[in-house]
Amino acid sequence: MQVTGLSTTASLNPATPAQVTGPPSDPFAGTPAEAWADGAAGIVIPQAQQTGPYTAAQVQAAYETTRQLLIAAHLDPQTLNGGLPVAYANLLQPLVRNAFWANLNTVGVNNDGAPLSTRAWVTSFAPGTTVLIGNVIKVAGTMSAQPETNPLIEGGQALDIVVNYRFVYPVEPPGDPGAWMRVVGIASGKVRFSPSSNGGPLLPWDDTAPAVAGARCDSVDGYVHPDYANGPPENVQASGPPFDPYDLNEVPAGYCQETTGT
Numbered sequence: 510m511q512v513t514g515l516s517t518t519a520s521l522n523p524a525t526p527a528q529v530t531g532p533p534s535d536p537f538a539g540t541p542a543e544a545w546a547d548g549a550a551g552i553v554i555p556q557a558q559q560t561g562p563y564t565a566a567q568v569q570a571a572y573e574t575t576r577q578l579l580i581a582a583h584l585d586p587q588t589l590n591g592g593l594p595v596a597y598a599n600l601l602q603p604l605v606r607n608a609f610w611a612n613l614n615t616v617g618v619n620n621d622g623a624p625l626s627t628r629a630w631v632t633s634f635a636p637g638t639t640v641l642i643g644n645v646i647k648v649a650g651t652m653s654a655q656p657e658t659n660p661l662i663e664g665g666q667a668l669d670i671v672v673n674y675r676f677v678y679p680v681e682p683p684g685d686p687g688a689w690m691r692v693v694g695i696a697s698g699k700v701r702f703s704p705s706s707n708g709g710p711l712l713p714w715d716d717t718a719p720a721v722a723g724a725r726c727d728s729v730d731g732y733v734h735p736d737y738a739n740g741p742p743e744n745v746q747a748s749g750p751p752f753d754p755y756d757l758n759e760v761p762a763g764y765c766q767e768t769t770g771t
Contacts, residue, residue: 536691537691540691545648551648552580579672583646588633589633598610612625613626614730621764632694639681648676682737693721693755699717701713720754727745752767
């Protein structure tokens with residue numbers, strides 16, 4: 510599981526008159542997300558077809574599980590508000606689930622600066638830092654199926670569900686609606702499905718690479734800490750060429766890459 514963080518080089522909000530003290534009635538106005546679907550309606554399962562040795566029914570089941578994983582990781586209210594990501598954990602295969610729970614509260618970063626905590630596998634705002642504005646999260650993206658040759662898997666071939674999604678969250682710090690902003694979550698990569706040893710349903714391995722545009726680069730706890738304009742200076746600076754977080758054709762190149770804004 511890889512985790513990528515993104516920062517921004519542009520203003521997080523469009524220019525607003527000084528008398529405006531909070532978010533507009535439509536916090537998505539003027540962005541590509543304005544026309545996107547609301548919430549889980551933006552995660553659409555394509556028509557399943559036989560893929561490699563896997564039947565259309567198996568591909569359909571893998572699509573459905575992938576959709577549930579995306580919803581649990583990026584739309585579940587308890588998880589978004591910093592609570593225990595139970596809905597997501599329950600969808601993981603046992604070995605992965607155990608590792609997820611064991612490392613949920615790990616603090617620190619790896620050599621690339623990415624958080625070690627498995628909390629970063631999901632979108633979870635740090636408790637006490639964030640109020641979601643309204644009850645709409647805009648979503649767009651795609652998923653598709655492809656076979657993967659893997660000699661370590663029984664039968665030598667896995668079923669990959671390739672995903673590329675954006676989740677747009679309007680947020681504000683508690684008690685300060687004037688500092689509102691948008692945060693764009695990115696889920697790209699694949700969910701790998703392999704046969705179970707007892708011949709049961711295919712087992713998922715979430716190998717997506719979550720990223721968050723508009724988040725601070727110096728997080729060490731796996732939570733999303735929005736980069737509010739009135740927040741303290743960051744200890745870690747973003748780098749790399751600016752990246753458009755709304756563009757489904759662009760993929761983050763590394764941890765804490767610059768963005769064009771949210």
